[in-house]
Amino acid sequence: MIDNPTRPTDPAIGSTVLGYPRIGPRRELKRAVERYWAGRLSAEELAAAGRELRARTWTELAGSGLTSVPGNTFSLYDQVLDTAVMVDAVPPRFRALGLPPLDTYFAMARGRGDREGHEDVVPLEMTKWFDTNYHYIVPELGPGTAFAPAGEAAGDQDVKPVSEYREAAALGVETRPVLLGPVTFLLLSKPAPGAPAGFAPLDLLDPLLECYAEVLRRLAAAGAAWVQLDEPAFAADRTGAELAALRRAYERLAAAPDRPRLLVAGYFGDLGPALPVLADSAVEAIAVDLVAGPEAAREIPALPGLRRKTLVAGVVDGRNVWRADLPAAAATCASLLGSVGSLAVSTSCSLLHVPYDLDAETGPDPRLRERLAFARQKVAEVVLLGEALRAHDPAVTGRLAEAGEAVRRGRASARRDDRVRARIAALRPHHRRRAPYAERARAQDERLGLPPLATTTIGSFPQTDQVRRARGELRAGRLDEAGYTRRMRGEIERVIALQERLGLDVLVHGEPERSDMVQYFAERLEGFAATEHGWVQSYGSRCVRPPILHGDVARTGPMTVEWSAYAQSLTSRPVKGMLTGPVTILAWSFVRDDQPPAATADQVALALRDEVRDLEAAGIRIVQVDEPALRELLPLRAADRPGYLRWALDAFRLATAGAADATQIHTHMCYAEFGDVIAAIDGLDADVTTIEAARSRMAVLGDLRAAGFGRGVGPGVYDIHSPRVPSEDEVAEALAAAVRTVPAERLWVNPDCGLKTRGYEEVEPALRHMVAAARRARVAARG
Template sequence: MTAQTPFPSASLLGYPRIGRRRELKKAVEAFWAGRTDAAALEATAREIRLGTARRLQDLGLTEPAAVPGTFSYYDQVLDVAAHVGAVPARFGNLLDGEGRLGLDGYFTLARGSKDQQPLEMTKWFDTNYHYLVPEIGPETDFSLTSERIVEEFSEARSAGIETRPYLVGPVTFLLLSKPSDEAPAGFEPLSRLEDLLPVYVELLGKLAEAGAGWVQLDEPALVVEQDLDAAALQAAVERSYQVLAAAGSRPRILVSTPYGALGDLLPTLAASSIDALHLDLFKGAVPSADQLAALEGKTLVAGVVDGHNIWRNDLQASANKLAELRRSVPSLAVSTSTSTQHVPHDVDEETKLSEQLRSWLAFADQKAVEVATLAKALQDPAAVQAELDKASAVIASRASAAGVRRAEVRERTAALTAADFAREDFAVRQAAQDAALALPPLPTTTIGSFPQTSDVRLARARANRGELTAAQYEQLMKDEIKRVVDLQEELGFDVLVHGEPERNDMVQYFAENLDGFDVTEHGWVQSYGSRCTRPSILWGDVTRPAPITVAWAEYAQSLTSKPLKGMLTGPVTILAWSFVRDDQPLGETANQVALALRDEIADLEAAGIKVIQVDEPALRELLPLRKADQPAYLDWSVNSFRLATAGAASGTQIHTHLCYSEFGAIIDAIDGLDADVTSIEAARSRMEVVNDLESHGFGRGVGPGVYDIHSPRVPAQREVRELLETAVAHVPARQLWVNPDCGLKTRGYEETVESLRNLVEATKEVRAALVADAR
């Protein structure tokens, strides 16, 4: 093992990696498009990495290993797969003569190719980040196939900065994996642990040889209740860190456990020979004195600053918590609860926000300062008492600020009764909708958005700069809506959408039109790969000053005799994809948003819109990681959707949409939404969801996606037909709809038109087969 470098007194668990102005996104997409080469992409990535390291040093994280080496070109789980050779057999052609995976191959795993489906993608714990799901089987040949993590450490060291290399830990990596296509029934990826650990040992040796003092192994899966025997999981954790700690040459090991309380596995890690243990003490409670005593000889890295939300830390409360810990733990360091990859870079750049709101916020840079301040408080509380007092004063001022609490909003939510959450029975609604809509079997539709062209984005930017009048901008959007409606008519879709050209984002658009929200200018965070979003800030009580979507939907409906879907984002997703106020229960905030949407639905109905989609792609995302906490969440989340939609007439068909989640875990909740039609991601997971739908006996309309829009590849007509045939084999055709996995905003028109044409033609083939079978 290398020299006994102490763990830094202040550190972050991770930092945003997309660049302060999304430089990585732009460089990666230019590489994909062939406008630049790998050398140019590598150069941009190096600038981002070194810029991050220097910035964090300037903010006070100056000790060796204080800067986390959490950079990734696409995803941290994919990075491990690339390092340990976990490349599925169908991608074997991507490896070079030495069995290594280059950048082109790396991105092909993430995005697929014309003939290869990419790795499945799903949510990273209870965040809006998506990770790529490794495929592991008995045939997976683990070996060290990349040393990029070592190269990046050496790069920073050459610049005079000792970073802390980062890897997803071996237990979490395997628990997040799925069996490969070649694996036998019942195979568990965790069964390959003994074969994987030597590769981690070899990689630790390479890091030690390069001079790394510490390495961070991230084990967030340990805070989740796994569908695995508790003793088997404990044995896997114990074995992993027995092997890794015993490595002859290695850096000191920090095991991080973000996103919740570690629970029953705390004694196992405390008894191991690792050198430091991170606990999420923002979401999790402080362990007992006896549990902390078991950490003797280890550094406790206390995650007391929230890495997942943007509100200013109560520094005095955190300092008190740290003082309590210090009585039980001789070696104590301060960090964030999670990586700050989930928040934007710097609140100081948000000059368009009010000074009052900015004072309430802490982005990644401010969290680094908070961590450094709390580390100083451990050494000399008096030296930073002024900073602690200032934070306390700001938090107190927020509670009494105008708009945070509005009497009329609270009176309305207090007056709700059970009747406000229920519609008529589905059989009644179905009959009314059949009469109103007269749709064919297997009706086709899309999820809502169509490609946002450069012309659309330019028009929005010009309107924001005042270079277009409101009337000019409106006409440009109407021109795009007509183009989208005409295209759907030409392709033969049954229920149309207006394409949402006027919307910058499915949450931000509503936030800009609801009181109680603000939006940022530079507050980008990574959702997956190069996809970035700007979460809005929900800081006060929510009201709808005026209709939001009605005029656009009414115009689009005037262009067609076919049903046109009104498109809304649901209350849970608006919460999940915003930075939500932390001063009241989430369910209370959700009901405020739901009432605003309820009013919007009423106005859409009055404008003649007969189909209204209320998207809830984030329903699974906010599900608590501990099963004991899940029923309460599912109760308020489902009820907020029902509150938004229960005012609709029986003849109004309510759709919802969900994506990239393990739906089997919440199938009862999905059923409880009581939507007339539910569209669900299914293409990328190869229609796995239909088994859950069949076993549950799901009885209303459902559209399992047949076109994976998160990949640039165009699905062949035959491929779509096969997916649809699989769905028909498990779900009654009377209930089935045909649609893509998700909205088409991020795709280009050429690939979109070809894919949608294949979707419609495949549907015609399956319809014809159903008619023939009926005869």
């Protein structure tokens, strides 16, 4: 390993992971946080639950054989929010609440305001973490933001990374604190409301670096030998000014006195021109993602600066659940040995994105199980690779070869459906094309007769304890199918009656039968497998269990028709059929890696196409095919985007183009930077697009207008991820802004997203205010 004469006893990185899941193997953090929000757990008890989870993670990783254990990867809500709190970037509206630190932290994430008269404060914006399904809280920065190291949300005496480093050290575990890199933090931030034109968060780099230098000094004083600074923003295209900021940042931090050694980690793709910038800097180590960006392996030998550094090779996939081809990974590592000062091995990114432990699962077929690796298994893969690089041991070599054979056996055993493959081969351009929008709109207006500013919701309604209990009893065998159907029909009756009473124009059945919008379909399609405990954090306390898409996909029969048709039988108003689109099903699953994603997406799309036809035959006049993940999968490099968008749009149109002209196709998108995919939204050719817009203050409408978008659009008029109930005036103000951009006859009125995570005590008044505001706007539009 590299020599540093000032700290000769510093441990080598050797084998490590860049981060680890933090919700707990059984979602212990979710339950603790939600109990705190509900007032059933004190701040001290929540802090104790966090300490227990951290201790379990640190001791497990320390005992696994890793030579370097990451620290500060725990969060009560989100690591970007943690960073904003660490540098005291708390917007004034949250400071003014005068809350304890922990409640200020949660107010930034969730907003503040309820029916008991608390002051009403909207939360920070939330959006997707690069091209993953994890959501982060977007910091708001202005020229007046004054950075300074600040105590963590739970009120510790020092900044969170220092407190957690000392906490681990007290357990006898030396950790490598992980911080979000300063440049990525600024690039992920947005100007605060009222910031002057031309201001950019990157303008604050120099004062932020002073704050980071002080945090590094405190970590060194506490005993930290290494600190990891994550800069994933540089896996995307960056300007010359942004690359210059990266150079300046690490010149400054590397020159800081009394600092730990620095590992700068880039992941989710090739660092591109950022890699030589970091190679020329004085940081001691660089982590590169050789799974998402394998081309970096060819660039590394040409960078002489790396011969003085540790290269941390991310050769074990941190984002998918397939076993690594360890002989291939070892060969990649071996090819780099002569080009760098020393070599360590790691996961490609944090293991935040995969479930905890395959051993907790009892369901997978043995042939599928042999192909899989969750977080704990991936740690073991990294450890084995590290052993292989440190010494030539025939036993280790044999274990590597055995792992490679398991990967090959698994791929050979993947389910194949020749009937589906024949249908794919027979597809022609007309299978992905509908009549022109103007013709469809006329047919739909005649059939549906909806008013301008039609009101609807996105699909799901609150999942009550009774609904969840019924699903649990069905799984446990205490409730038969007939009894379950009766209970679900009872819930649908309640939801339809509520919507009619509130005055909504287009209704939904509420989706009580669905625990998750992807898992539900995966459980009814061949080629998928579900997990029992494969939970992954999506945002805050929200966790999902992504299904595993391991073979050819086929529909064996209708999946949603029974529920939608029953709902439609209860009302004369149109009820939307609710489907999840092919891109989102791929994005929110762990997808097979043995064929191109375009082929897999088309297989899913064919199954959905058949479902659309069955919904039409059952009398459903509107079908919503949600694609909230369209932007999520957009490649970080512009050069890679056209190919992705081609197959993504093709798959959506394949799923929907079989619908009749008079059938109105809706789609929904949320929590992303939509400006990047405006042309693609148009290319979906949906009749109506509902879209998250409340937290971003309707910013997407300007992008749509600039792009000449000419179909129906429903910008979300209130944020459902916050517990606050919007007033009628607030919704009316949002609608007034929307009407200035979109003609009333093409404008829909709806919440930002589905209502599953909210309670009826929030949903009913919010929808009542929304319908009343829509009626006001309708009158104003006429006059």
